[in-house]
Amino acid sequence: MTVSLVILAAGQGSRMQSDLPKVLHPLGAVPLVLHALRAGQMLMPERVVVVVGHGGDAVAKVVTEENPDAVVVQQAAQLGTAHAVDQARAALDGVAGDVVVLYGDTPFIRSETLEAMLAARATHDVVVLGFHAADPGRYGRLVATGDRLERIVEFKDATEAERAITLCNSGVICASREALFALIADVGNANAAGEYYLTDIVGLARARGLSAGLVTCAEAETLGINTRHELAQAEAAFQARMRREALENGVTLCAPETVYFAQDTVIGRDAVVDQFVVFGPGVTVESGAHIRAFSHLEGAHVSRGAVVGPYARLRTGAELAEDVRVGNFVEIKNAELGEGAKVNHLSYVGDATVGARANLGAGTVTCNYDGVFKHHTDIGEGAFIGSSTMLVAPVRIGAAAVTGSGSVITSDVPEGALALGRAKQETKPALGKRLMDRLRAMKAEKTKG
Numbered sequence: 001m002t003v004s005l006v007i008l009a010a011g012q013g014s015r016m017q018s019d020l021p022k023v024l025h026p027l028g029a030v031p032l033v034l035h036a037l038r039a040g041q042m043l044m045p046e047r048v049v050v051v052v053g054h055g056g057d058a059v060a061k062v063v064t065e066e067n068p069d070a071v072v073v074q075q076a077a078q079l080g081t082a083h084a085v086d087q088a089r090a091a092l093d094g095v096a097g098d099v100v101v102l103y104g105d106t107p108f109i110r111s112e113t114l115e116a117m118l119a120a121r122a123t124h125d126v127v128v129l130g131f132h133a134a135d136p137g138r139y140g141r142l143v144a145t146g147d148r149l150e151r152i153v154e155f156k157d158a159t160e161a162e163r164a165i166t167l168c169n170s171g172v173i174c175a176s177r178e179a180l181f182a183l184i185a186d187v188g189n190a191n192a193a194g195e196y197y198l199t200d201i202v203g204l205a206r207a208r209g210l211s212a213g214l215v216t217c218a219e220a221e222t223l224g225i226n227t228r229h230e231l232a233q234a235e236a237a238f239q240a241r242m243r244r245e246a247l248e249n250g251v252t253l254c255a256p257e258t259v260y261f262a263q264d265t266v267i268g269r270d271a272v273v274d275q276f277v278v279f280g281p282g283v284t285v286e287s288g289a290h291i292r293a294f295s296h297l298e299g300a301h302v303s304r305g306a307v308v309g310p311y312a313r314l315r316t317g318a319e320l321a322e323d324v325r326v327g328n329f330v331e332i333k334n335a336e337l338g339e340g341a342k343v344n345h346l347s348y349v350g351d352a353t354v355g356a357r358a359n360l361g362a363g364t365v366t367c368n369y370d371g372v373f374k375h376h377t378d379i380g381e382g383a384f385i386g387s388s389t390m391l392v393a394p395v396r397i398g399a400a401a402v403t404g405s406g407s408v409i410t411s412d413v414p415e416g417a418l419a420l421g422r423a424k425q426e427t428k429p430a431l432g433k434r435l436m437d438r439l440r441a442m443k444a445e446k447t448k449g
Protein backbone atom coordinates (compact mmCIF):
# COMPACT_ATOMS: atom_id res chain seq x y z
CA MET A 1 0.00 0.00 0.00
CA THR A 2 1.42 3.37 -1.01
CA VAL A 3 1.37 6.01 1.69
CA SER A 4 2.50 9.62 1.99
CA LEU A 5 3.02 11.79 5.04
CA VAL A 6 1.88 15.31 5.82
CA ILE A 7 3.51 16.71 8.94
CA LEU A 8 1.99 19.90 10.37
CA ALA A 9 4.63 22.17 11.83
CA ALA A 10 3.48 25.70 11.11
CA GLY A 11 2.20 26.70 14.53
CA GLN A 12 4.04 29.40 16.41
CA GLY A 13 4.11 27.56 19.70
CA SER A 14 3.82 30.87 21.52
CA ARG A 15 3.46 29.14 24.88
CA MET A 16 7.08 27.97 24.61
CA GLN A 17 8.19 31.60 25.14
CA SER A 18 10.98 31.04 22.65
CA ASP A 19 12.63 32.52 19.57
CA LEU A 20 13.24 28.95 18.40
CA PRO A 21 10.29 27.41 16.49
CA LYS A 22 8.55 24.95 18.81
CA VAL A 23 9.19 21.89 16.65
CA LEU A 24 12.96 22.54 16.75
CA HIS A 25 13.20 22.23 20.52
CA PRO A 26 15.15 19.06 21.24
CA LEU A 27 13.86 15.92 22.87
CA GLY A 28 16.49 13.24 23.37
CA ALA A 29 18.93 15.63 21.64
CA VAL A 30 16.86 15.56 18.43
CA PRO A 31 14.42 18.28 17.27
CA LEU A 32 10.78 17.40 18.00
CA VAL A 33 9.80 17.43 14.34
CA LEU A 34 12.30 14.68 13.54
CA HIS A 35 10.67 12.34 16.05
CA ALA A 36 7.37 12.49 14.16
CA LEU A 37 9.21 12.37 10.83
CA ARG A 38 11.24 9.27 11.77
CA ALA A 39 8.15 7.44 13.06
CA GLY A 40 6.36 8.25 9.80
CA GLN A 41 9.33 7.27 7.66
CA MET A 42 9.14 3.72 9.03
CA LEU A 43 6.10 3.41 6.73
CA MET A 44 8.43 3.91 3.73
CA PRO A 45 6.33 6.82 2.45
CA GLU A 46 6.14 7.63 -1.22
CA ARG A 47 6.29 11.35 -0.44
CA VAL A 48 6.86 13.41 2.70
CA VAL A 49 5.41 16.91 2.94
CA VAL A 50 6.16 19.14 5.91
CA VAL A 51 3.98 22.23 6.37
CA VAL A 52 5.95 25.07 7.95
CA GLY A 53 5.10 28.61 8.95
CA HIS A 54 6.76 30.36 11.87
CA GLY A 55 10.54 30.00 11.55
CA GLY A 56 9.88 28.05 8.38
CA ASP A 57 13.40 28.33 6.95
CA ALA A 58 15.01 26.91 10.08
CA VAL A 59 12.48 24.05 10.21
CA ALA A 60 12.97 23.38 6.49
CA LYS A 61 16.74 23.12 6.97
CA VAL A 62 16.42 20.54 9.75
CA VAL A 63 13.85 18.52 7.82
CA THR A 64 15.77 18.42 4.53
CA GLU A 65 19.04 17.55 6.26
CA GLU A 66 17.23 14.49 7.63
CA ASN A 67 15.40 13.70 4.40
CA PRO A 68 16.58 15.55 1.27
CA ASP A 69 13.51 14.29 -0.61
CA ALA A 70 11.02 15.84 1.81
CA VAL A 71 8.92 18.61 0.30
CA VAL A 72 8.57 21.65 2.54
CA VAL A 73 5.58 23.89 1.94
CA GLN A 74 4.81 27.22 3.55
CA GLN A 75 1.56 28.04 5.29
CA ALA A 76 1.73 31.83 5.40
CA ALA A 77 -1.17 32.33 7.81
CA GLN A 78 -2.23 29.66 10.28
CA LEU A 79 -5.92 29.39 9.51
CA GLY A 80 -6.43 25.93 11.01
CA THR A 81 -5.39 22.31 10.62
CA ALA A 82 -7.51 21.69 7.49
CA HIS A 83 -6.00 24.77 5.85
CA ALA A 84 -2.55 23.51 6.85
CA VAL A 85 -3.09 20.09 5.23
CA ASP A 86 -4.48 21.83 2.16
CA GLN A 87 -1.07 23.44 1.63
CA ALA A 88 0.22 19.94 0.77
CA ARG A 89 -2.36 19.48 -1.97
CA ALA A 90 -0.09 20.47 -4.88
CA ALA A 91 2.91 18.56 -3.51
CA LEU A 92 0.82 15.38 -3.41
CA ASP A 93 -0.80 15.91 -6.79
CA GLY A 94 -0.89 12.63 -8.67
CA VAL A 95 0.61 10.59 -5.82
CA ALA A 96 -1.31 7.37 -5.37
CA GLY A 97 -2.43 5.81 -2.12
CA ASP A 98 -3.09 7.05 1.40
CA VAL A 99 -2.06 10.13 3.31
CA VAL A 100 -1.23 10.07 7.02
CA VAL A 101 -1.36 13.44 8.79
CA LEU A 102 0.97 13.86 11.78
CA TYR A 103 1.80 16.80 14.06
CA GLY A 104 5.38 18.01 14.37
CA ASP A 105 4.92 18.64 18.09
CA THR A 106 3.79 15.08 18.92
CA PRO A 107 7.02 13.11 19.26
CA PHE A 108 6.01 9.80 20.83
CA ILE A 109 3.82 8.46 18.06
CA ARG A 110 4.89 4.89 17.22
CA SER A 111 5.14 3.50 13.71
CA GLU A 112 3.24 0.38 14.90
CA THR A 113 0.26 2.61 15.66
CA LEU A 114 0.45 4.18 12.22
CA GLU A 115 0.56 0.67 10.72
CA ALA A 116 -2.61 -0.19 12.65
CA MET A 117 -4.30 2.87 11.19
CA LEU A 118 -3.30 1.88 7.67
CA ALA A 119 -4.64 -1.62 8.33
CA ALA A 120 -7.96 -0.10 9.49
CA ARG A 121 -8.21 1.67 6.13
CA ALA A 122 -9.23 -1.71 4.70
CA THR A 123 -12.61 -1.23 6.37
CA HIS A 124 -12.93 2.57 6.68
CA ASP A 125 -12.50 5.50 4.30
CA VAL A 126 -11.20 7.80 7.03
CA VAL A 127 -9.30 6.54 10.09
CA VAL A 128 -8.68 8.68 13.18
CA LEU A 129 -6.30 7.94 16.03
CA GLY A 130 -8.04 8.42 19.38
CA PHE A 131 -7.19 7.89 23.02
CA HIS A 132 -8.93 7.78 26.36
CA ALA A 133 -7.81 10.92 28.18
CA ALA A 134 -7.32 10.96 31.94
CA ASP A 135 -8.12 14.67 31.76
CA PRO A 136 -9.76 15.44 28.39
CA GLY A 137 -9.19 19.18 28.84
CA ARG A 138 -9.45 21.02 25.53
CA TYR A 139 -8.94 18.08 23.19
CA GLY A 140 -11.37 17.46 20.36
CA ARG A 141 -13.97 14.84 21.38
CA LEU A 142 -14.71 11.74 19.31
CA VAL A 143 -18.39 11.02 18.92
CA ALA A 144 -18.32 7.30 18.16
CA THR A 145 -20.21 4.04 18.38
CA GLY A 146 -17.72 1.24 18.88
CA ASP A 147 -15.00 1.79 16.30
CA ARG A 148 -17.37 3.74 14.03
CA LEU A 149 -16.89 7.48 14.21
CA GLU A 150 -19.82 9.88 13.72
CA ARG A 151 -17.91 13.17 13.94
CA ILE A 152 -15.30 15.06 15.92
CA VAL A 153 -16.32 18.07 17.93
CA GLU A 154 -13.77 20.62 19.09
CA PHE A 155 -13.85 21.56 22.77
CA LYS A 156 -14.79 25.17 22.03
CA ASP A 157 -17.81 24.06 20.03
CA ALA A 158 -18.89 21.15 22.23
CA THR A 159 -22.05 20.93 24.32
CA GLU A 160 -21.83 19.94 27.99
CA ALA A 161 -22.82 16.38 27.05
CA GLU A 162 -20.10 16.22 24.39
CA ARG A 163 -17.49 17.64 26.76
CA ALA A 164 -18.25 14.72 29.08
CA ILE A 165 -16.83 12.34 26.43
CA THR A 166 -13.32 11.20 27.41
CA LEU A 167 -12.46 9.60 24.05
CA CYS A 168 -10.30 12.27 22.41
CA ASN A 169 -8.72 13.13 19.07
CA SER A 170 -4.94 12.73 18.84
CA GLY A 171 -4.87 14.68 15.58
CA VAL A 172 -3.45 11.82 13.51
CA ILE A 173 -5.71 11.11 10.56
CA CYS A 174 -5.44 8.80 7.58
CA ALA A 175 -7.43 8.67 4.33
CA SER A 176 -6.85 8.20 0.62
CA ARG A 177 -5.36 11.28 -0.98
CA GLU A 178 -8.48 11.81 -3.15
CA ALA A 179 -10.92 11.54 -0.24
CA LEU A 180 -8.78 13.69 2.05
CA PHE A 181 -8.49 16.65 -0.30
CA ALA A 182 -12.08 16.35 -1.58
CA LEU A 183 -13.33 16.52 2.01
CA ILE A 184 -10.99 19.36 2.97
CA ALA A 185 -12.37 21.41 0.07
CA ASP A 186 -15.74 21.38 1.85
CA VAL A 187 -14.44 22.43 5.29
CA GLY A 188 -15.59 25.88 6.38
CA ASN A 189 -14.60 28.08 9.28
CA ALA A 190 -17.97 28.90 10.83
CA ASN A 191 -17.05 27.73 14.31
CA ALA A 192 -16.05 29.08 17.71
CA ALA A 193 -12.39 29.50 16.69
CA GLY A 194 -13.05 30.79 13.16
CA GLU A 195 -10.58 28.14 11.92
CA TYR A 196 -10.65 25.49 9.23
CA TYR A 197 -10.76 22.33 11.33
CA LEU A 198 -9.29 19.16 9.84
CA THR A 199 -11.51 17.32 12.29
CA ASP A 200 -14.58 18.40 10.30
CA ILE A 201 -13.71 15.90 7.57
CA VAL A 202 -15.14 13.06 9.67
CA GLY A 203 -18.67 14.52 9.76
CA LEU A 204 -18.36 15.50 6.08
CA ALA A 205 -17.28 11.96 5.17
CA ARG A 206 -20.25 10.44 7.00
CA ALA A 207 -22.62 12.87 5.25
CA ARG A 208 -21.28 11.58 1.92
CA GLY A 209 -21.93 8.00 2.92
CA LEU A 210 -18.27 7.24 3.58
CA SER A 211 -17.24 5.39 6.71
CA ALA A 212 -14.97 6.70 9.44
CA GLY A 213 -13.14 4.39 11.84
CA LEU A 214 -11.18 4.64 15.00
CA VAL A 215 -7.89 3.23 16.21
CA THR A 216 -6.88 3.93 19.79
CA CYS A 217 -3.51 4.17 21.47
CA ALA A 218 -2.15 4.97 24.93
CA GLU A 219 -2.47 8.60 25.93
CA ALA A 220 1.30 8.90 26.45
CA GLU A 221 1.83 8.20 22.77
CA THR A 222 -0.18 11.21 21.64
CA LEU A 223 1.39 13.64 24.09
CA GLY A 224 1.80 17.02 22.38
CA ILE A 225 4.32 19.61 23.50
CA ASN A 226 3.02 23.14 24.06
CA THR A 227 5.09 24.48 26.97
CA ARG A 228 8.60 24.12 28.36
CA HIS A 229 7.03 22.32 31.28
CA GLU A 230 5.52 19.72 28.94
CA LEU A 231 8.84 19.47 27.10
CA ALA A 232 10.67 18.74 30.36
CA GLN A 233 8.08 16.12 31.28
CA ALA A 234 8.35 14.58 27.83
CA GLU A 235 12.15 14.46 28.18
CA ALA A 236 11.80 12.66 31.50
CA ALA A 237 9.39 10.16 29.97
CA PHE A 238 11.70 9.68 26.99
CA GLN A 239 14.75 9.07 29.20
CA ALA A 240 12.81 6.60 31.34
CA ARG A 241 11.88 4.65 28.22
CA MET A 242 15.44 4.66 26.85
CA ARG A 243 16.81 3.39 30.19
CA ARG A 244 14.19 0.66 30.34
CA GLU A 245 14.98 -0.42 26.77
CA ALA A 246 18.75 -0.40 27.41
CA LEU A 247 18.31 -2.63 30.46
CA GLU A 248 15.97 -4.94 28.54
CA ASN A 249 18.57 -5.19 25.77
CA GLY A 250 21.22 -6.41 28.20
CA VAL A 251 23.12 -3.19 28.94
CA THR A 252 24.33 -2.77 32.52
CA LEU A 253 23.40 0.68 33.85
CA CYS A 254 24.86 1.05 37.34
CA ALA A 255 22.60 4.01 38.16
CA PRO A 256 20.04 4.21 35.32
CA GLU A 257 18.48 7.47 36.47
CA THR A 258 21.82 9.28 36.02
CA VAL A 259 22.41 8.21 32.41
CA TYR A 260 21.01 10.35 29.56
CA PHE A 261 20.42 9.08 26.06
CA ALA A 262 19.81 10.61 22.65
CA GLN A 263 17.06 9.32 20.42
CA ASP A 264 19.56 7.44 18.23
CA THR A 265 21.90 6.05 20.91
CA VAL A 266 22.84 2.43 20.22
CA ILE A 267 24.44 0.35 22.98
CA GLY A 268 25.32 -3.31 22.61
CA ARG A 269 24.54 -6.16 24.94
CA ASP A 270 26.84 -6.52 27.96
CA ALA A 271 28.20 -3.01 27.61
CA VAL A 272 28.55 -1.34 31.01
CA VAL A 273 27.63 2.29 31.59
CA ASP A 274 28.59 3.74 34.96
CA GLN A 275 27.06 6.67 36.78
CA PHE A 276 26.42 10.12 35.25
CA VAL A 277 27.08 9.50 31.58
CA VAL A 278 25.56 11.68 28.82
CA PHE A 279 25.04 10.40 25.28
CA GLY A 280 24.55 13.14 22.70
CA PRO A 281 23.41 12.35 19.16
CA GLY A 282 25.09 9.74 16.98
CA VAL A 283 26.73 7.41 19.50
CA THR A 284 27.25 3.68 19.05
CA VAL A 285 28.79 1.64 21.85
CA GLU A 286 29.54 -1.96 21.00
CA SER A 287 28.96 -5.00 23.07
CA GLY A 288 31.25 -5.35 26.09
CA ALA A 289 32.61 -1.79 26.05
CA HIS A 290 32.76 0.06 29.35
CA ILE A 291 31.82 3.75 29.70
CA ARG A 292 32.96 4.91 33.10
CA ALA A 293 31.46 7.65 35.24
CA PHE A 294 31.04 11.32 34.23
CA SER A 295 31.78 10.83 30.55
CA HIS A 296 30.16 12.79 27.71
CA LEU A 297 29.90 11.24 24.24
CA GLU A 298 28.50 12.50 20.93
CA GLY A 299 29.01 11.40 17.34
CA ALA A 300 31.32 8.64 18.55
CA HIS A 301 31.82 4.93 17.97
CA VAL A 302 33.24 2.80 20.77
CA SER A 303 34.22 -0.75 19.87
CA ARG A 304 34.10 -3.93 21.88
CA GLY A 305 36.41 -4.06 24.87
CA ALA A 306 37.21 -0.34 24.85
CA VAL A 307 37.16 1.53 28.15
CA VAL A 308 36.24 5.23 28.22
CA GLY A 309 36.53 7.53 31.24
CA PRO A 310 35.99 8.31 33.98
CA TYR A 311 35.66 11.98 32.97
CA ALA A 312 36.25 11.49 29.26
CA ARG A 313 34.82 13.47 26.38
CA LEU A 314 34.29 11.91 22.97
CA ARG A 315 33.24 14.36 20.29
CA THR A 316 32.05 13.97 16.73
CA GLY A 317 34.19 11.65 14.67
CA ALA A 318 35.77 9.84 17.62
CA GLU A 319 36.29 6.31 16.33
CA LEU A 320 37.67 3.90 18.95
CA ALA A 321 38.74 0.44 17.79
CA GLU A 322 38.67 -2.63 20.02
CA ASP A 323 40.37 -2.47 23.41
CA VAL A 324 41.20 1.23 23.14
CA ARG A 325 41.64 3.00 26.45
CA VAL A 326 40.63 6.68 26.83
CA GLY A 327 41.11 7.84 30.39
CA ASN A 328 40.33 10.77 32.62
CA PHE A 329 40.21 14.34 31.30
CA VAL A 330 40.85 13.27 27.73
CA GLU A 331 39.05 14.81 24.76
CA ILE A 332 38.91 13.01 21.41
CA LYS A 333 37.52 14.75 18.32
CA ASN A 334 37.48 13.57 14.71
CA ALA A 335 40.15 10.98 15.40
CA GLU A 336 40.57 7.28 14.78
CA LEU A 337 42.26 5.29 17.51
CA GLY A 338 43.56 1.89 16.39
CA GLU A 339 43.16 -1.34 18.30
CA GLY A 340 44.60 -1.24 21.80
CA ALA A 341 45.77 2.40 21.58
CA LYS A 342 45.96 4.19 24.93
CA VAL A 343 45.34 7.84 25.81
CA ASN A 344 45.04 7.61 29.52
CA HIS A 345 45.30 11.08 31.03
CA LEU A 346 44.78 14.79 30.38
CA SER A 347 45.08 14.81 26.60
CA TYR A 348 43.51 16.39 23.53
CA VAL A 349 43.49 14.31 20.35
CA GLY A 350 41.77 16.07 17.45
CA ASP A 351 41.94 15.55 13.66
CA ALA A 352 44.24 12.59 14.11
CA THR A 353 44.91 8.99 13.26
CA VAL A 354 46.46 6.93 16.02
CA GLY A 355 47.86 3.53 15.12
CA ALA A 356 47.21 0.30 16.96
CA ARG A 357 48.85 -0.02 20.39
CA ALA A 358 50.29 3.50 20.30
CA ASN A 359 50.61 5.03 23.76
CA LEU A 360 50.02 8.74 24.29
CA GLY A 361 51.45 9.97 27.58
CA ALA A 362 49.73 12.31 30.01
CA GLY A 363 49.16 15.77 28.62
CA THR A 364 49.70 14.94 24.95
CA VAL A 365 48.12 17.58 22.73
CA THR A 366 47.56 17.53 18.99
CA CYS A 367 47.88 21.23 18.11
CA ASN A 368 45.43 20.90 15.22
CA TYR A 369 44.26 24.48 14.77
CA ASP A 370 46.42 27.38 13.63
CA GLY A 371 43.63 29.89 14.16
CA VAL A 372 42.37 29.55 10.60
CA PHE A 373 42.86 25.99 9.34
CA LYS A 374 42.62 22.54 10.95
CA HIS A 375 45.53 20.15 10.37
CA HIS A 376 45.97 16.41 10.71
CA THR A 377 48.27 14.45 13.00
CA ASP A 378 49.28 10.92 12.12
CA ILE A 379 50.71 8.64 14.80
CA GLY A 380 52.01 5.26 13.70
CA GLU A 381 51.43 1.85 15.22
CA GLY A 382 53.11 1.24 18.54
CA ALA A 383 54.50 4.79 18.78
CA PHE A 384 55.25 6.09 22.26
CA ILE A 385 54.44 9.77 22.78
CA GLY A 386 56.14 11.13 25.91
CA SER A 387 54.11 13.03 28.48
CA SER A 388 53.29 16.61 27.61
CA THR A 389 54.25 16.34 23.96
CA MET A 390 52.83 19.07 21.72
CA LEU A 391 52.28 17.63 18.24
CA VAL A 392 52.07 20.67 15.99
CA ALA A 393 50.01 19.55 13.00
CA PRO A 394 50.36 18.77 10.22
CA VAL A 395 52.82 16.22 11.52
CA ARG A 396 53.49 12.53 11.18
CA ILE A 397 55.02 10.22 13.79
CA GLY A 398 56.25 6.94 12.34
CA ALA A 399 55.47 3.50 13.70
CA ALA A 400 57.35 2.59 16.90
CA ALA A 401 58.85 6.11 17.09
CA VAL A 402 59.30 7.80 20.50
CA THR A 403 59.03 11.45 21.52
CA GLY A 404 60.68 12.77 24.67
CA SER A 405 58.52 14.23 27.42
CA GLY A 406 57.81 17.90 27.01
CA SER A 407 58.72 17.93 23.34
CA VAL A 408 57.21 20.34 20.85
CA ILE A 409 57.20 18.30 17.66
CA THR A 410 56.97 20.41 14.53
CA SER A 411 58.46 18.11 11.91
CA ASP A 412 57.84 14.51 10.96
CA VAL A 413 59.49 11.73 12.97
CA PRO A 414 60.53 8.65 10.96
CA GLU A 415 59.67 5.11 11.94
CA GLY A 416 61.55 3.92 15.01
CA ALA A 417 63.27 7.30 15.67
CA LEU A 418 63.55 9.18 18.95
CA ALA A 419 62.63 12.87 18.72
CA LEU A 420 63.52 15.38 21.40
CA GLY A 421 62.15 18.84 20.82
CA ARG A 422 62.90 20.72 24.03
CA ALA A 423 65.56 22.99 25.58
CA LYS A 424 68.58 21.15 26.88
CA GLN A 425 68.68 20.96 30.67
CA GLU A 426 71.34 22.96 32.56
CA THR A 427 72.17 22.00 36.16
CA LYS A 428 74.21 24.33 38.44
CA PRO A 429 75.48 22.62 41.59
CA ALA A 430 74.42 24.26 44.93
CA LEU A 431 72.87 27.24 43.17
CA GLY A 432 69.31 26.33 44.18
CA LYS A 433 69.99 26.44 47.88
CA ARG A 434 72.00 29.65 47.58
CA LEU A 435 69.17 31.38 45.73
CA MET A 436 66.56 30.40 48.34
CA ASP A 437 68.75 31.49 51.23
CA ARG A 438 69.18 34.92 49.63
CA LEU A 439 65.40 35.32 49.08
CA ARG A 440 64.58 34.32 52.67
CA ALA A 441 67.12 36.79 54.00
CA MET A 442 65.52 39.58 51.92
CA LYS A 443 62.08 38.72 53.35
CA ALA A 444 63.41 38.75 56.93
CA GLU A 445 64.98 42.21 56.34
CA LYS A 446 61.64 43.56 55.03
CA THR A 447 59.47 42.32 57.94
CA LYS A 448 61.93 43.87 60.45
CA GLY A 449 61.60 47.34 58.88
Ligand code: UD1
Binds near residue numbers: 081082104139224
Ligand atom coordinates in the same frame (compact mmCIF):
# COMPACT_ATOMS: atom_id res chain seq x y z
C1 UD1 B 1 -6.02 19.76 17.42
C2 UD1 B 1 -7.33 19.09 17.01
C3 UD1 B 1 -7.98 18.46 18.23
C4 UD1 B 1 -7.03 17.47 18.87
C5 UD1 B 1 -5.71 18.15 19.20
C6 UD1 B 1 -4.70 17.12 19.66
C7 UD1 B 1 -8.20 20.37 15.13
C8 UD1 B 1 -9.17 21.41 14.70
N1 UD1 B 1 -8.20 20.07 16.41
O1 UD1 B 1 -6.38 20.81 18.29
O2 UD1 B 1 -9.18 17.78 17.86
O3 UD1 B 1 -7.62 16.94 20.05
O4 UD1 B 1 -5.16 18.80 18.04
O5 UD1 B 1 -3.53 17.74 20.06
O6 UD1 B 1 -7.49 19.82 14.31
N2 UD1 B 1 -1.05 23.70 12.76
C9 UD1 B 1 -0.56 24.21 11.59
N3 UD1 B 1 -1.26 25.18 10.95
C10 UD1 B 1 -2.43 25.66 11.42
C11 UD1 B 1 -2.93 25.15 12.63
C12 UD1 B 1 -2.22 24.16 13.28
O7 UD1 B 1 0.50 23.78 11.12
O8 UD1 B 1 -3.01 26.54 10.77
C13 UD1 B 1 -0.28 22.65 13.46
C14 UD1 B 1 0.22 23.11 14.81
O9 UD1 B 1 1.53 23.62 14.69
C15 UD1 B 1 0.19 21.83 15.62
C16 UD1 B 1 -0.95 21.05 15.01
O10 UD1 B 1 -1.17 21.58 13.73
O11 UD1 B 1 1.37 21.07 15.46
C17 UD1 B 1 -2.21 21.12 15.85
O12 UD1 B 1 -2.63 22.45 15.94
P1 UD1 B 1 -3.19 23.08 17.28
O13 UD1 B 1 -3.55 24.49 17.03
O14 UD1 B 1 -2.28 22.77 18.39
O15 UD1 B 1 -4.54 22.24 17.43
P2 UD1 B 1 -5.37 22.00 18.73
O16 UD1 B 1 -6.22 23.18 18.99
O17 UD1 B 1 -4.50 21.52 19.82
Ligand code: CA
Binds near residue numbers: 224226
Ligand atom coordinates in the same frame (compact mmCIF):
# COMPACT_ATOMS: atom_id res chain seq x y z
CA1 CA C 1 -2.14 21.51 20.33
